[in-house]
Amino acid sequence: MRKSRADDADEPVEETLERHRKTLLEFAEKNALTISEQNIYKEVVSGDALYARPEMLRLLKDVEAQAFDAVLCMDIDRLGRGSMAEQGIILETFKTSGTKIMTPAKTVDLDNDADEDYTEFKTFLSRQELKMIKRRLKAGTQRTIKDGGYIANAPYGYEKAYRNKKPTLCIREDEAGIVRLMFQMYVEEGAGCQMIAETVNAMGARPRRADRFGRTSVMKILKNSVYIGKIVWNQTTHLRKGNGKSVAVSNPKEKWIITEGIHPPIIDEKTFERAQEIFGSRHHPPSYTGRVENPLAGLIYCKNCGGLMQRQVMSRSPEPYLLCQKRGCVVSSRLPAVERAILRELEQQLRKLRAVQRPEPGAEHPYTQTLDAIDREIRSAQKQLDAACELLERGTYTPELFVRREAAVRERLEQLRNTRREFAGKLSAGPPAAVISGKIEEVLRLYPHLDAQSKNRLLKSVLERATYYKEKGWKPAQFRLELFFKPLYL
Structure with a gap:
């Protein structure tokens, strides 16, 4: 179950999924299909990135293990509508395992040529529809930005608002006062970003996504042109990697979209320009550019305060x-x-x-002793199995008792042999100290x-x-x- 853009956008995700759940379970009951509770997969993320969908990956793992005869969904595009490669993975997994795809409208068997052609055509249409939706969303976003609207998260000092049905910002005075103080200290008093951060922290100010202001967060505020009523868009592009994660890449300035926002400024342009001039004349620690410059980044902590150095x-x-x-x-x-x-x-x-690696002369590796002990246990279990066969032949064990006893002993033998293989592998790899x-x-x-x-x-x-x-x-x-x-x- 996954909410699609085709569903009512105003309906909460949980309501949509519950509605789908009822529809599919009614269909299953009507067609005498058995569905266990643990095999109901609910997903609330987009269907265009397979590796960012943990529930879909879990489902594919179960399908690959041939856990089901069929998978029931509202429509085929609920399984995914991403790239051709990702859709190929989904369909190939279903085809290889012999698992059918069932919807209230149609049952698809990928071993059937006609059904396979139908599915490929259906997924092709889904991809085209997704591309069209993305193009419309991108065009709408750019149109909103060029008209002065603000669609990102509200920066410190502002909160989200609407003006003539356009998303924008309104000033949040308790935070705006802190922003003005930061610019005043930097421009008029010559204070550095670290001193400004300590000052506003002592005043009780807190950023939106951290416990306290730091030098970097103050620097970002002092460089953000949103505070003079401007909007800068398309500074970075997010590229998706094969593992589903994305990486931000800085765009050249000629690709930036800079426009006058319809939101009110907090700082006047003269003060802001003066701050940028000071930035140009002072040395500042470089902000993160996507490449680590510090070989000890994220490793060294202050013993005194616990902060990252x-x-x-x-x-x-x-x-x-x-x-x-x-x-x-x-x-x-x-x-x-x-x-x-x-x-x-x-x-x-x-x-x-x-x-530690160099053993004392004549010393035996501890794994060798462990293997000897396991071998003794294996020989003992084998004797128990032979004894059970002998007791069956004598008539002491009934066939039922023998089957139970044999199964228990064989299970123990399998566990011992697996353990032996594990330790034998460790012994061949060398002692832990060597690794x-x-x-x-x-x-x-x-x-x-x-x-x-x-x-x-x-x-x-x-x-x-x-x-x-x-x-x-x-x-x-x-x-x-x-x-x-x-x-x-x-």
Whole structure:
């Protein structure tokens, strides 16, 4: 069950799905079809992206396992109306498993050439309809933007409103005052983004999607032209990957749509332009551009406050610094020095693991002992099975009792053999320490030759997080690090 654009847009999703449920169950009862409660799949997402549809993926897994004779839905396009490749996956799964597609109007058997042609034609029409709907929605969106309407989430300082039936914004005064204060501190008082964030946090202001303002969130507000009544659209394009996730790619400025909004401004243009001039003359930490510049991004946390530490380039130093976002919390250090300390700690961990790897002379691997114990259990179970056969021959066991006893012993034998295969595989792969040390050795070998983003990904393959601490008066290269390895490597 999935709500389609063909359904009443004003009807809540749950009501639509419940209506579909009743219709399909009535159809099933009328046609003597058995449907269990756990095999009812409800989905509330769009049908044009297969890998973003967990219920459809679950259904396809069950269909592939030949769990059903047929799948019942309101119409074939409820199964999906995405790309040709994704629709091919859906239809091929049904065809290979021999599962029929049933709707109140028609039953489709993909082993039948006529039904297969009908289904392919039907899915083709669904794709074309979806493309047309998307084109209309895109054209409508662009028309609304060019007319000054605002259709995205309301930024801080505003809330959603309508004017002459067009979506727009109205000022939310309790937040607008904070926005004005941010511009005043930045333009007139020369305060930096971090100081502004700490000031408004102390006043009790809170952003919409976080616990507190940070340097980056303040910077975004100071650069957002919506506060002078303008609308900028199409700055990014979201590209969908094969796994259903999307990635944002920045568009060149010539593709941006910039228009005068019909919403009231919070900041005058003179103040806003002055803020942009200051931005151009000052150094600011670069905002995220889709590529990681900090090899330690998302890994280092302040031991004192628990906040995530950030990379910052300072005009007085050729090297970037690692600092806590909370002003005055802990003393910062040069980022390359912290990087080197982490690599030294990894080298030390590697030496420890190699020491563990080397067994004492004559020592036996613990997995070998485990395999011997499992072999003894297997021999014991085999003897029980032989004894049961002998008792059957003597007439001590009835055939029914023998069948039950044999099934229980054979099940135990299968479990023991599976366990033995698992441990035999681990033994052939080497001791756990060997697997761990091999991974850390790979990190140390590759790290010097990679860019910042690849270094970050490599470190995160073995590290869960690390904490940093440094007090005033400590030497530049003096700080404390504690590394937390991923559970797999402990």
